[in-house]
Amino acid sequence: MTIKAQLTFGDGEQSVSISLESTEVVALAGALFDHEDNAQVFDLLSRHGDHLVREAIAGKSSLPVDAVHRLAVDSAMSVAKALLTSQEARARLTSAEILAFCRRDPDLAGMVACSYEDFVLEDDAVINFLESHSDTQVRENLAGNPFVPKPVLRRIAHGDADRQVRESARQVMP
Secondary structure (H helix, E strand, C coil): CCEEEEEEECCCCEEEEEEECHHHHHHHHHHCCCCHHHHHHHHHHCCCCCHHHHHHHHCCCCCCHHHHHHHHCCCCHHHHHHHCCCHHHHHHCCHHHHHHHHHHCHHHHHHHHHCHHHCCCCCCHHHHHHHCCCCHHHHHHHHCCCCCCHHHHHHHHHHCCCHHHHHHHHHHCC
């Protein structure tokens, strides 16, 4: 997908239109200062057809809320992972979006388990899903997170099927 851009020089009297290929847009997106002044650009790029462009802006803290929700359903795993690296984006995701990430892939579930405290959750669906996840690494990530509610850590410490997961929970409990 080619993007047409307008460059304005100096006092605005000189400008030129240029075409940018996806690889150039990826480089530009990565280099853009993560500031509210660029939020409109980030929103536009969240709609780009190349997943590498969407990945380049997914971790930006100035990503508008609509763009966060748009990227939360992106089919590219790299975009989902990049979105989950931004603390600001994690706080803007809905419980349903977070649960969808956890159900989608064990790596994403593990990322959620590691940063559980950064999500704003309306209910226990996510923690219950992570606690009973079939992937031992996901449960271990949850058990090793000291910000997980103490009752959950106690349940894991006493009832998880895996010895290492139980031990991880015991180590982080006071």
